[in-house]
Amino acid sequence: MKYAPITLDPVEQAALEEKHEDILILRGDQEMSPWLLVVRRPTRQETLGYKQHAKRDSTTANEVLIRKLTVYPTGAALDAQIERWAFLCDGAVADEKFSRFMGLSVEASLK
Numbered sequence: 001m002k003y004a005p006i007t008l009d010p011v012e013q014a015a016l017e018e019k020h021e022d023i024l025i026l027r028g029d030q031e032m033s034p035w036l037l038v039v040r041r042p043t044r045q046e047t048l049g050y051k052q053h054a055k056r057d058s059t060t061a062n063e064v065l066i067r068k069l070t071v072y073p074t075g076a077a078l079d080a081q082i083e084r085w086a087f088l089c090d091g092a093v094a095d096e097k098f099s100r101f102m103g104l105s106v107e108a109s110l111k
Contacts, residue, residue, distance in 0.1 A: 006036040006073050006081065013038075016071055023071065024101040026092050028085065035081045035088055038072035041102065063089040 008025065016023050020040040028035040042050065046068055053061035063082065066089040070078055082088055092098055 005034045006077060008036060008038065008072060012072065020071055022101075024097060026095060026098060028088065028091070033085050033088075035085050036073070037066065037070050037078075037081070037088075037092060039066070039069040039092075039098070039101075040071050042069055047102075059090060062093040065089075066092055 013023075013025070016038055022041050024039050026037045026039065042065070046065070050061055050065045053064060066082075067078070073081070085091075
């Protein structure tokens with residue numbers, strides 16, 4: 001299957017925002033790896049499962065998490081992106097915006 005870059009039009013984005021309340025759009029470098037993922041926040045149970053899985057195998061845990069949280073694209077289109085860019089899931093989970101979105105970042109305390 002030849003890869004075609006994924007796009008997200010404003011109508012689709014608005015529908016995803018309404019359905020999932022909070023979403024984050026992650027994009028790869030548009031010149032070298034133009035992937036796109038729209039992810040939702042994980043549930044507490046998904047977070048706990050991810051933490052346990054990551055202790056044993058972080059690469060597989062990252063892919064499982066991204067597959068669970070990705071609301072766009074889905075199915076074969078998501079599979080094609082993950083197949084084409086082998087480190088997509090690791091990169092998405094390591095992204096600073098993703099960390100902030102998941103609640104992993106804390107601002108410096110006010111003194």
